[in-house]
Amino acid sequence: MSDQTEWRDLQVALRTASDIAFDQEIPSGEQADVLLDALRRAQAAALALAAGPGTTGCRVHPHGAVDPLYGDKEDPLPPGWGKCLLCNDRRRRAATNRRGAATGRRGMR
Ligand SMILES: [Zn+2]
DSSP: OOHHHHHHHHHHHHHHHHHHHTSSSOOOHHHHHHHHHHHHHHHHHHHHHHHOTTSSOOSSOTTSOBOTTTTOSSSOOOTTOOSBHHHHHHHHHHHHHHHOSOOGGGSOO
């Protein structure tokens, strides 16, 4: 989904939520459910916006995870590698296959 869409979703959801929240009466029952649903949608849209386009700088996986080792001074990524965890994992696997199993160091952390 594009940022425009997320932004629209966020606005629509927040408008719904505030309509209910600032109504004359305290929301209850069905209204409270609608409020909750709107807030959930707003949060999901806001999270997508926070992730942003090109967080990874990857054209294939723009909304993928960022490699936790990106910017790590003690264990830097090889030159030319991007922030995209999916692509870096692929590179890591390729490198491991070439060199044999000498990369236990780069396990979970
Ligand atoms: Zn990627």
